Amino acid sequence: MGKLVIVGSIAFDAIETPFGKTDKILGGAATFIGLAASHFKVDSAAVSIVGGDFPQEYLDLLSERNIDLSGVEIIKDGKTFFWSGRYHNDMNSRDTLVTELNTLGDFNPVIPENYRDASVVMLGNLHPIVQSSVIDQMTKKPDLIVLDTMNFWMDSALEDLHNVIKRVDVITINDEEARQLTGEYSLVVAARKIHEMGPKYVVIKKGEHGALLFHNDNAFYAPALPLEEVFDPTGAGDTFAGGFSGYLAKTGDFSFENLKKAVIYGSTLASFCVEKFGTERMITLTDEEVQKRLAKFKQLTQFEIELN
Template identity: 45%
Template sequence: MSLTVIGTVALDSVTSPFGSLEKGLGGSATHFSASASYFTPVSLVAVIGEDFPQEHLDFLSARNINLEGVQKLPGKSFHWKGKYEEDLNIAHTLATELNVLLEFQPQLTPEQKKTPFLFLANVDPNLQSQAIDQVEEAPFIAADTMNFWIEGSRQALLNMLKRIHMLVINEGEARLLAKESNLLKASKIIRQMGPEILIIKQGEYGALAFYKEEIFSAPGLPLEDIKDPTGAGDSFAGGLMGYLSKTGKKDFESIKQGIIYGSVMASFNVSQFSCEALKNLSETQIKERYETFRNLARF
């Protein structure tokens, strides 16, 4: 099956204790698509400016990512600049230049309107709802968001949440959205907002999944080499949704499997800057890393 994602395609400038990147390939939909493309055909809905390098588009196309839904507008591409401390969980945003993202109005192609799986990556919840408005079938819809939208566009976000099946956010976002510090209580509050499935990303400590009365805890994999965690959450979601699209399933057991594949892809992605680690992975590498994750949970 196919998978459609709406989100940002950006130029990222990143500094960490392990190096730096100047206007490299970034964006929520970019990391998601690069990850998901190892499992299923991906179709991308985003906007770029006139300054966006052709080599980045060539990479995405080479990964079998359909770019027909990517609009190229006059002006500069969305640019994010950030810095990580020695503790890579601590990030500082130095600059956010929205540029053409301010003009973005998602336009799904006829093929994208019939997508069986739709992921709404981290963008304005009004844009996420616009994408939902355009789908013609009844796809499985999952979404991500961030503190900025939870605090600044709460009503628009709540309106969007009523229309999706699964939400993928981190611990801090879950607590902020639910206005509840206890994650178990927060999970119940959030699922009452609309999504029947909630995935809470916990970074290096793994992930939690909530569905009805079930709770699933996925392990985190200790890594020696982490250079750039910028796209970790997006590549996690890409592996998860890519696996679901590949199998055509959306039951909780399949979602558990997808969470492990998402963790696998995120663990590769953080080992290099930008999407470099997701350029030439082999099926064997992915399967071996998957088994490593499975062994962590065996006792």
């Protein structure tokens, strides 16, 4: 069982969907990744930054799940990163209402000494230079570095983004971002171009339409579970990344066949995340519920056809 380093924001989110709205609640990429990965009982460390306004109970909630927080810097007189957004009726698009970087604006991640030899590094969405600085700190080449990013960095720091993409094994990116990064409409062609930028594995997230895993000329498709309603999509991508990287850290098998399973675990965990606001559902989620839903994913996708 390998160790997992998780780098990303820990934040306050205020969310508005057609189903209601929240005050400032627990959010952030590292939070969702950590909660999802905790289902695999790996040794994980979150590396992040918060302000003095961040409640101890939220920190306790993470450390109770065996997430090492020694790499989470607390700036006593600073404020925690705050994001607020409103989802449109179709839940596929949203408006950002507020982004207050606060302490996250000065984030210089420092990986705890005993995690510098981790086997899996999960780089949540952050400035690509910050992501690169994490890779620099690893004393042993990780078995797998996974990078999540978004269109914002393509618009504002493309060269830095290319520099970190080149150094990772897996990139997770949504369909529109894959198209923007490559200038290609076809996701097959876009994935090939991203391979050429460095990553062996390309995961293209398509929201309600699932996720595609590409490796050379092989593709694997994990659908999203069809749900009666998507209550709040916030954190679904990070939860996917947490399930994906947590499963891989646990198994230590980085073959295409095993990455398929990691994609299914990521999709399974993400299917819970959207059922309630923010982290609410992930906090109550049991391993038994995960296993039951995995069985649903099997029913949803598995068939028996004899080939001639």
